[in-house]
Amino acid sequence: MVHAEQVTKSFGELQILKGIDLQVFRGEVLCIIGPSGSGKSTFLRCINHLEKIDGGRLSVNGSLVGYRQNGDRLYELRDKDVCRERANIGMVFQHFNLFGHKTALENVIEGPVQVKGISKKKATEQGMALLERVGLGSRVHAYPYAMSGGQQQRVAIARALAMEPQLMLFDEPTSSLDPELVGEVLDVMKDLASSGMTMVVVTHEMGFAREVADGIVFIDNGCVVERGQPHDVLGNPQEERTRAFLSAVL
Numbered sequence: 001m002v003h004a005e006q007v008t009k010s011f012g013e014l015q016i017l018k019g020i021d022l023q024v025f026r027g028e029v030l031c032i033i034g035p036s037g038s039g040k041s042t043f044l045r046c047i048n049h050l051e052k053i054d055g056g057r058l059s060v061n062g063s064l065v066g067y068r069q070n071g072d073r074l075y076e077l078r079d080k081d082v083c084r085e086r087a088n089i090g091m092v093f094q095h096f097n098l099f100g101h102k103t104a105l106e107n108v109i110e111g112p113v114q115v116k117g118i119s120k121k122k123a124t125e126q127g128m129a130l131l132e133r134v135g136l137g138s139r140v141h142a143y144p145y146a147m148s149g150g151q152q153q154r155v156a157i158a159r160a161l162a163m164e165p166q167l168m169l170f171d172e173p174t175s176s177l178d179p180e181l182v183g184e185v186l187d188v189m190k191d192l193a194s195s196g197m198t199m200v201v202v203t204h205e206m207g208f209a210r211e212v213a214d215g216i217v218f219i220d221n222g223c224v225v226e227r228g229q230p231h232d233v234l235g236n237p238q239e240e241r242t243r244a245f246l247s248a249v250l
């Protein structure tokens, strides 16, 4: 589903991704962990076409996102192809990013109606079902300001799912939530994982990673330092940098 080979990305003089190699298979849940500033969000943004890679090779769902080797011209998608590809990828951010002037349901049906051209009636039926699925069946007409952070994040997840994505990206989805609201969002993500969704999750929730992830990748300073199964990476890390990070967060 995601295949990265030696992916590099700089902002100005500063190289942020220094050759990321990583694969995510269909139906897999991959958790990315690592210190702040190590390039985790930048990498997710490359997967989702929000940033262009500078070098290496990145493909998503069998379709090439970017490619350049040895100073070749960068291969990149045309804008209309980017739109088509992005419609297959759902992304959930730390700060929900809901439309503040729209209700939960209006947020959820916006993409299907505007981007996919689905009828409002059909989108509404599907939107109600999705909000039900994330435990918000009784809040469909609520506005974001009237909802808790946990509820808003569940709306954001329902909104991403409404596009029927083949891949879901989560960038620290619980990092801005009060501790007592983290569980309700993680529960929705667990449910999604067990439904077979392919997910890449940047998170500091090690309990979630241990329980739900099929694989864990530790990224530091723009490089993949260590990868493996959760019980190995979290329980018996091989690299000193992984050990130092884990002892600071666990």
Ligand code: ADP
Pocket: 011, 016, 034, 035, 036, 037, 038, 039, 040, 041, 042, 043
């Ligand atoms: P992480 O998600 O692991 O905390 P990021 O990918 O957000 O790390 O950021 C890695 C580095 O890249 C940071 O030093 C950040 O300041 C820098 N960075 C991210 N986006 C941009 C940008 N658009 N322009 C310049 N620097 C950026």
Ligand code: MG
Pocket: 040, 041, 042, 171, 172
């Ligand atoms: Mg980040």
